[in-house]
Amino acid sequence: MTTPNKKRLISFVVAALVICYLTGPFVAGALRIGDRLGPAIYPESFHRATYTIGHESLYNEKPREPFDTWMYRRPLFYELPRRLKSPKEREAYIEMARRNESPRLQELIKMNQQVK
Numbered sequence: 001m002t003t004p005n006k007k008r009l010i011s012f013v014v015a016a017l018v019i020c021y022l023t024g025p026f027v028a029g030a031l032r033i034g035d036r037l038g039p040a041i042y043p044e045s046f047h048r049a050t051y052t053i054g055h056e057s058l059y060n061e062k063p064r065e066p067f068d069t070w071m072y073r074r075p076l077f078y079e080l081p082r083r084l085k086s087p088k089e090r091e092a093y094i095e096m097a098r099r100n101e102s103p104r105l106q107e108l109i110k111m112n113q114q115v116k
Contacts (some may be wrong), residue, residue, distance in 0.1 A: 022050075029054025029063060034078045036063045041077060068111060084115060 006063050025042060028034050029051035036055075038047030039048045048095035055063040099106050 018066050026054035028078060032059075033064075034075075035069075036065050037069060037074050039077045039080070040074045042063035044074070048081075067107075070108070071111060071115065 002027060012071070025038055025047045026040070029036075032055070034051075036048050036051050037044060038051060055061070071085055073085055073089055075082050094108050094112060097108055102108070
């Protein structure tokens with residue numbers, strides 16, 4: 001291959017990868033893959049916005065956020081298991097719910113005990 005063709009091919013591949021990366025959350029929302037928070041490879045606010053747009057464009061409803069997100073870190077990529085937060089982080093969240101007099105405090109405590 002000549003040098004101009006190599007540069008063109010590399011430019012095309014880079015552009016295709018960038019387009020795939022940017023449209024990933026939209027497609028995931030449209031296909032209901034993962035959740036609104038998304039994988040760790042995306043900034044959370046970017047993923048939340050584009051996932052919501054993709055989901056709303058097909059289903060005319062906002063995607064739900066799982067109730068147990070306070071217990072887990074975002075996965076590295078779609079459909080990979082979420083990683084459990086440390087006991088200290090989970091206890092801090094429960095303490096915050098206790099201070100705010102959350103009506104779901106008992107549910108949070110029960111969920112935390114089930115993963116121990």
